[in-house]
Amino acid sequence: MKPITEFKTKFEQHQIIxxxxxxxxxxxxxxxxxxxxxxxxxHAGLYAGIVGPVGSGKTALCRKFAEDHSLGFSWVTFSDLIRPSSLIGTFDPTLVFKVGYNIDAFIPGPFTLASIEGNIFFANEVNRGEEYVLNTLLDALEEKRLYIPQLKSWITLDENFYFIASMNPSDLRGTRVLPEAFKDRIRVWITLDYPDKEVEKKIIRMNCPELEITDEDLMTLIEIVSQTRQSPVISKPASIRTSIGFAKMLGERCRRLQISPTKEIFKDVGQLVLTQSLEFSPGITPDNVLNEIIERAFHK
Known part of the structure; x- marks a missing residue:
């Protein structure tokens, strides 16, 4: 089978319709x-912002909300690379060559699509975005209308359109202070933190149904993760995603060796999963910090 034909076959098998x-x-x-x-x-018609650390469940919460209300869900994760065209849309050069600069050559961006289809638009990590990019959304969020400069036209937003922004803590590297004009258009602010230990245990079990370690061992793992969130020398602690990865790796290691997890296995797997997932203060040796955390967790 030729490579291009093989790719097409595999693509069609895996395409999400x-x-x-x-x-x-x-x-x-x-x-x-x-x-x-x-x-x-x-229901009050007020746009919402959700503030919380990386990996605390902000996106999952908003996805579930959209699903429960049978609303489409569009999102963009903001960064220095996001431009107004990433949100509003741009012309397809190939189509421009055929039909010129008109609506038939325009590829709408996710914000434009959400605006006219009446979906939820989720601005993920919005305080990593450039101010001039956020400014392109001001009219839409205040006056329910959006200017598309490529088409030199205004459009009205669908009445079902809803906007949610998520923010990381302001002390996290790479974040910016939100412009006041943008912040003023977010009327409700909701705070999320890392879940308590019992809830986190349920989250891990739900995401790892094949996990065969005991609740006691799982709570030891969660204690290790929890201590990364309290350590003064860890600037970016373990997220829920990290907890899930830690549990999966620990479970697989114990399954292969056909033993229960020991402190040494916790240390070995912890080094593999946590070292690059966390961010440490300058001058700190990650291995030493993690070993100390695991030792404390075993003596609680």
Whole structure:
């Protein structure tokens, strides 16, 4: 089979035609409260911002909210690379060559599509975006209309359109202070933190149904993760995604060796999973910090 033909076959086998999966989320504690706050903001017609550390479940919460309300879900993760055209859209050069600079050659961006289709638009890590990029959204968020400069036209937003922004803590590297004009258009602010240990245990079990370690060993793992979030020498601690990865790797190691996890296995797997997932203060040796954390977790 020729490479291009083989790729086409594989592409068609794996192409996502329609999203059919549901977003798993433990609706307890802070997640239940945040969901209810988001629900009230939505029905009040007030755009919402969710503030919380990386990997605390902000995106999962918003995805589930969209699914529960049968709304489309579009998102962009903001960074220095995002430009207004990344949100609004741009011309396809090939189509421009054929039909010229008109609507038939225009490829709408995710914000434009959400605006006219009445979907939820999720601005992920919005405080990593450039101010001039955020400014392109001001009219849409205030006056319910969007200017598309490529088409020299204004469009009205669909009445079902809804905007949610997420922010990382302001002390995290790479973040910026949100412009006041943009911040003023977000009327409801919801805070998420890392979940408590019992909820995190349920999250890990839900995402790792094949996991065969005991609750006691899993709570030891969660204690290790929790201590990374409290350490003064760790600037970026373990996220929930890291917890899940840690549990999967630990479970697989123990399955292969056919033993229960020991302190040494925790240290070995912890080094593999945590070293590059965390960010440490300058001059700190990650291996030493992680070993100390694991030792403390075993003596609690």
């Amino acid at each position: 329609e999203e059919t999966t549901t977003t798993p989320l433990i609706m307890e504690g802070q997640y239940q409260r945040a969901y209810e706050n988001l629900l009230d903001a939505y």
